[in-house]
Amino acid sequence: MFILDADFMRIAFATGAVVGVLAPAVGFFLVQRQMSLIGDGIGHAAFAGVAAGYLFGVSPVGAALVAATLAAVGVEWLRSRHRAAGDQALALIFYTGIAAGVVLVSAAGALNANLFSFLFGSILTVTWSDFWLVAVLGAVGLGVIALLYRGLVAVALDEDGARVSGLPIAFLNVALAALAGVTVAVSMRIVGILLIAALMVLPVIAAGRIGRSIRSTMLLSIGIGLLSVAAGLTISYYANLAPGGAIVLLAAAFAVAAVAGAPLLNRAR
């Protein structure tokens, strides 16, 4: 059977396309700000959200969206107010999220295969209603990036200079954190909570070795993200593998190839 004959694969590719674009686009700014691991911390908070969704009988994706966004904004608040160093703020959210998730899951009696689909991603469990939620959130996320693009770039290149010249740094940082939260919630159905941070970071690492400008690096990282998602879904369909792992391994392969090949490419230029 041809891969696109199956309805669930059409949904997976459509949802994956949104994820493949949004995750590297948001991740680009996180990497430049040396906040590559924030996606991991937010992912663990999203796990608590999924578990809360099961416990209270509400949409796990919706609950994860709220938890992830609150966690991301919380990390930024702790960091910016100097209540905790960046890595300490992340550790606080990271461990609180995973612990709350475990407690809520056990309270809900939801330690089952469906929960694992959120942790590691799944092709079979994504529905068209999931896709439309992801599409709307993805469009909003990309719209916000387009609107704030110049400000986000200015802060990524020189936060002190941007602050002195009067750009609203706190607003831009909270907006970026919220975007990271939305990206985690949007991506977890396909890539999985435990692996989404990788899709936000690895394509950017690969593109950063090749790109000659912010614009080209961002477009290249989106291309690598899309390619990783498309190829990873295809492989997982034919080899019956977890899609999140396949997607992230491909993105990692792109990153390793770029790191190894960049010196040769630069010499040839």
Next chain:
Amino acid sequence: MSLAVELQGVSFAYPGGPEILSGVDLQVRRGEFVTIAGPNGGGKTTLLRVALGLEEPVTGEARLFGEAADRVRDRYRIGYLAQRARLGIDAPASVAEVVAAGRVARRGLFKPFGSGDREAVAASIARVGLVDESRTPIQRLSGGQQQRAYIAKALAGEPELLVLDEPTAGVDVDAQEAFGAFLGELHEALGVTILYVSHEFGAVERFVERVILVRGGIVFDGPPAELPAHWHDPSHVHP
């Protein structure tokens, strides 16, 4: 007399910490080229942060362009070059993108660039002599060229006050000399007020009108020629 920067009776300490600055009175006129120098830990960066309205003094008052420094409107009138270690020189950005980032505050966060903005960016790149490198990734430039690119970024907002915080830290003496001469030319051409903060000020000693030495307060404020001999920077001997 029109003042760019004014501090009156400023003292500063972080909550629960020792006093870093006390009794600071300072006036910098528009168009002056001034270096704020002193030993590491002497309080010069704190003085700068108070002067720019980024820290609130415990006592006294800081004013920028005649307004309270923390409430000054149109902050894009300040161009700022941070310490090298705090700049995104490893980012995959072209020179043109770095310089354009310096125009965002003047243009406004949500407004797209117009032809005037693009011309200002191009003029800033030309001013620092990097026209041929405008599409080059910033990582590929030499340390001196990277510094010029970030100066162009600070100039892209057409500032009235240019602030440079330890711009030559980690740069060799020859590059410091070249940078000092470049700033001298820039000051003469644009007439912009320049605050140059560094513990190594020998490179700009020939060009500045005043040296302000900070060690918990202002211990010297006058022309370089009146600076006591033992305070001159021995790495820069000028005939």
